[in-house]
Amino acid sequence: xxxxxxxxxxxxxxxxxxxxxxxxxxxxxxxxxxxxxxxxxxxxxxxxxxxxxxxxxxxxxxxxxxxxxxxxxxxxxxxxxxxxxxxxxxxxxxxxxxxxxxxxxxxxxxxxxxxxxxxxxxxxxxxxxxxxxxxxxxxxxxxxxxxxxxxxxxxxxxxxxxxxxxxxxxxxxxxxxxxxxxxxxxxxxxxxxxxxxxxxxxxxxxxxxxxxxxxxxxxxxxxxxxxxxxxxxxxxxxxxxxxxxxxxxxx
Numbered sequence: 001x002x003x004x005x006x007x008x009x010x011x012x013x014x015x016x017x018x019x020x021x022x023x024x025x026x027x028x029x030x031x032x033x034x035x036x037x038x039x040x041x042x043x044x045x046x047x048x049x050x051x052x053x054x055x056x057x058x059x060x061x062x063x064x065x066x067x068x069x070x071x072x073x074x075x076x077x078x079x080x081x082x083x084x085x086x087x088x089x090x091x092x093x094x095x096x097x098x099x100x101x102x103x104x105x106x107x108x109x110x111x112x113x114x115x116x117x118x119x120x121x122x123x124x125x126x127x128x129x130x131x132x133x134x135x136x137x138x139x140x141x142x143x144x145x146x147x148x149x150x151x152x153x154x155x156x157x158x159x160x161x162x163x164x165x166x167x168x169x170x171x172x173x174x175x176x177x178x179x180x181x182x183x184x185x186x187x188x189x190x191x192x193x194x195x196x197x198x199x200x201x202x203x204x205x206x207x208x209x210x211x212x213x214x215x216x217x218x219x220x221x222x223x224x225x226x227x228x229x230x231x232x233x234x235x236x237x238x239x240x241x242x243x244x245x246x247x248x249x250x251x
Contacts (some may be wrong), residue, residue: 002073003029003066005198006058009212012200018054025070033071037063049093055237087216089232094214095231099238107209107239108246111137111190112163117144120153122170122178129233130169136240139195140247150177157181162189170194171215173201182206195235211235 002011007022014022021044025032032040040063060066085088111117115154117137122131127148134146147153160166166185168178173196185192186206194207199217203209213231220226 001059001069001101003070003093004073005094005098005212005214006069008198009200010058013057014054015048018057021051021054022058029070029074033067033074053062056093074095076144084219088228091214091216091228091231091236094232095234096238098212098214102211104239104242107193107211108243110165110193111125111142111243112246113163114191115163116160116165117142118156118164118166119144120145120166120168121146121148122168122175125229126169126171126232129229129236132233133236133240136237137243140240140244142243142247148242150181153178154181154184157184157190159186160185160188160190162191165191167193167195168203168207169236170196170201170203171229172197173199173203175203193233211239 002051004026007026011019011022024044035043037051041048044051055061055063055066058066060069119130119134121127127146128145130146134144137144145156147156157166168182173194179202182192182203183206191209192202192207193209193211194203195211195213196204198212204212213229213235215231216228218228
């Protein structure tokens, strides 16, 4: 993950003072990489231990690793995209960087052991990618059910138990129409995996397992605020390929 992804993933966990510190780090990245932890503490009017605590809350092992990731992020930003194809490559590359730092094993174990696997998607694009994911699992010998429609999802949730597994693919993770269904799944102790854009959200907060993907703006003369969600397809494909490896080679 790059520095910005770390921030978005953990921002809501920070105190108000730590959020102010993060804003400085984001604005002054080039300066920060040349500072020692003591020098940064002086600039932020904070202690060495506070800086170290912030780095760990952002998901780093320490201050040095945080500086390294900031430096790497700056190097990526300096490569100004020449066209949308380069944007696409960078988006996919960032997804692979994230996947390399993610432990998929608990999700793979749950997929293998589950009595029934349910896949639900909250939008049109999410449903299309979920269909490919569902097919990939079938080809690996993992039966599953792709559910469409909030009402059908709610009805299916009534029948599920702790031996089943639900995967919900969403953009924001804040779809109001499925929140009661998510509560029901939690109440019945149904294992749940959320797949959403980076950042804390209702769905990820109520899931036992979380996967994230990058969403980037996509210029359009027709649709305002269009975004590229290709990384959802990528992270689902990575999960499907890892499951195939798991059942083919690891048993």
